[in-house]
Amino acid sequence: MKCPVCNHENGDAHFCERCGSNLTQTTSSPTPVPNSESAATSEPEYTRWSSTQATSSQASVPSNTPSVSIHKEQARESTGTNDHASAGDNSSNQWNNIVQNEKVQQAKEVSKQYLSYFLSVLARPYQTMKTVGDQHSLNGWLTMALIAVLSSTYFLITFSRIGMDGLFIGGFLRPLLFTVIILIASIALMYAILKIEKITFRPKTLVAQFGTLLVPAVVSLVLANLFIIISYSIAISLLAVSYIIIFVALNAVLFQYPLNRTQAAIDSMYSVLIANVVVFFILYRLLGEIVIGLIRLMLSPFGRL
Template sequence: MQCPVCNHENGDARFCERCGSNLTGNHASSDLTDTVTHTDSGSADSEYTRWSSTQQPASYEAAPTRSSSVSPVPSSVQDNENASNLGSADGSAQNQGANQWSNIVQNEKVQQAKEVSKQYLSYFLSVLARPYQSMKTVGEQHALHGLVTMILFALLTSTYVLITFGRLEADGLFISGFLRPLLYAAIILVVAIALIYGVLKLERITFRPKMLVAQLGTLLIPAIITLVLANVMIFISYSFALSLLVLSYIILFVSMNTLLFHHPLDRTKATIDSIYSVLIVNAVLFYVIYRLLTSVIAGFYSGLFSPFGRW
């Protein structure tokens, strides 16, 4: 221990060996100082050790917790999800494109139908004044108009029968009053075209089938007006409406004969004259109309006196 007076090193003595100063108080104070110093350093070390021991595991445990809560997604799963997202996007795009295309097609069809209806209306009005003169000037491009005229002829005929069945409260309106007359009227028109075609082939006349349909449809325009009047007049006078219906089919006969004689019928080397060929054609068409008409009338009376309810 160092003497505080003369700075002599005395070891563990209580009194200084050089000057005799009392070293007890300094020793105690130095021991106390050393004790306090060691105690403070120990406490600090213990605090640091305790803090580090409590903080480090927490930090080490926090990292696995975060890693467990947010686990890395495998690349295959991410690829599948990306592929599914791209597939759904492509599918929605394709569906949207298909819907847009269908809308465009529908709009085009509607526009085409409107254009055809406008063209047919102007064609109808122009032909109505001079059917025969118009028949000589039509071309193959009017075949669609002729076909529309024939469809209207069949529909108006079946509508007339349907209204008649409805006014007389007959049964089986849909079949006997609409479908059957519609089918029969279509058969009559097909037979008329087939007969004209056969005669022209027999006469060895060069012609085009589309032109034949266009010409016959042009000549049937007055029959359409007659059938429209018949469907209207049935609510006013049944007998007059029936007369108009008969007149429309007379126009069909006249149109067929007009179309036949429009072509140069010349069978000088044949055993039968052309007039007889035309008469045969008219007889066949009349027989077909008679048979179909009797079938419609038979269906009408069977529905009128049927004990079953209306279909």
């Protein structure tokens, strides 16, 4: 019998002598199981290409794993960067709060020190003026700032009561600017006279001395603002007293220095007189019309109410 598998002639044997296949089966011969080499040879070309592509795609899957991990790492880094940025914002906000709190505390300390300074100076201004130094220059500037603001407030309240137009500019900003110019001009004149006299002095101490003597002017302006409601005549008189104190303070600061120690070109009496005339001229040119208008208002029946 011929073997259906390998075509070997076996005679009457039940099994093939070459491949060992069963020769007694009358059914359709089983499909031979090819080995891997024959299967690869008999496999169609497109099947081999498809299996190759599938194998390569399966092999490429692990190679993509590092890229996925890289993306995850980048996401983690970006998240960490955002966390650091938010932490930096929080720290900067905390620092700003600390700085603001320190500024508030410093402002409170300055206000407390100025209040105690103000009360001590008010009792004996001239005696205190002789003992101040550079450390009191800030108090002097604060006193001058108060004088400028209170003067402007006085004019603002007065003009608002008579119904004047342009209250903020004409009633507040202009008097504020004029008073600042008068005070700075007074300091500049004292500085110039002491330089002419060749006297050694410290500019900060000069400001502290001048500001110390201006403390009564602050009190006079506070009372002037309060008396506007009661009587214009008393209010305008207190306003005039506050500006007279500026002239008195200028002279007191200058004459407490040993003037005319050297042969100057002009006598100290005349130099101080010139300084007073200059300050008076500036005061008249800047605030003369306003003050004269207020005096006329004081003499009117409405002002005597």
